Amino acid sequence: MIWSEDDIEKAREHFWAFVYIVWKSIDLPQPTPIQIDIANYLQKPPADRIIIEGFRGVAKSFLTCAYVVWRLWKDRQLKILIVSASGDRADANARFIKRIIQTLPFLSDMIADKGQLDTQNIFDVGGVVPDISPSVKSIGITGQITGTRADILIADDKLLCRL
Numbered sequence: 075m076i077w078s079e080d081d082i083e084k085a086r087e088h089f090w091a092f093v094y095i096v097w098k099s100i101d102l103p104q105p106t107p108i109q110i111d112i113a114n115y116l117q118k119p120p121a122d123r124i125i126i127e128g129f130r131g132v133a134k135s136f137l138t139c140a141y142v143v144w145r146l147w148k149d150r151q152l153k154i155l156i157v158s159a160s161g162d163r164a165d166a167n168a169r170f171i172k173r174i175i176q177t178l179p180f181l182s183d184m185i186a187d188k189g190q191l192d193t194q195n196i197f198d199v200g201g202v203v204p205d206i207s208p209s210v211k212s213i214g215i216t217g218q219i220t221g222t223r224a225d226i227l228i229a230d231d232k233l234l235c236r237l
């Protein structure tokens with residue numbers, strides 16, 4: 075799919091417009107009003123720590139993965155850690171993030187170059203300055219997170235800690 079300069083500029087400015095393009099590119103119907111609402115909440119959070127609650131399948135995980143790509147698109151040096159409720163979820167989130175990057179033609183410079191870190195769940199994006207921390211690290215709750223630094227931390231689903 076070819077997107078106009080206007081579409082791309084709008085998507086850079088408004089996360090909901092980016093979501094619109096992602097959904098269209100992967101053959102989903104248009105984002106629903108709730109999804110647009112969540113997108114706007116993610117772009118303009120009322121605090122530096124937020125929680126999104128919504129029914130299963132509303133696309134909390136999908137939207138958050140799209141948000142990861144959108145933030146990295148605008149700032150290539152960001153480091154993002156996604157901790158998911160299980161290893162499978164961590165895999166699915168990483169896969170979806172990569173799929174978005176590979177699918178949108180105007181994100182082609184975000185595809186990791188040969189020689190860059192590019193494993194399934196831990197990868198860099200194109201254009202990043204070499205660093206100890208990867209651009210994206212997506213792990214399950216029992217995975218290794220000690221020593222990981224990140225600018226944005228995403229906890230995907232039911233990460234309750236009982237003390």
Ligand SMILES: Nc1ncnc2c1ncn2[C@@H]1O[C@H](COP(=O)(O)OP(=O)(O)O)[C@@H](O)[C@H]1O
Pocket residue numbers: 102103104105106128129130131132133134135136137
């Ligand atoms: N507008 C839409 N219409 C129909 N299906 C959608 C739409 N947006 C997302 N989906 C589908 O809904 C699912 C959302 O899943 P997910 O992000 O895991 O939800 P949650 O994390 O909120 O439980 C995905 O399978 C996606 O393909």
Ligand SMILES: [Mg+2]
Pocket residue numbers: 134135136230231
């Ligand atoms: Mg989810």
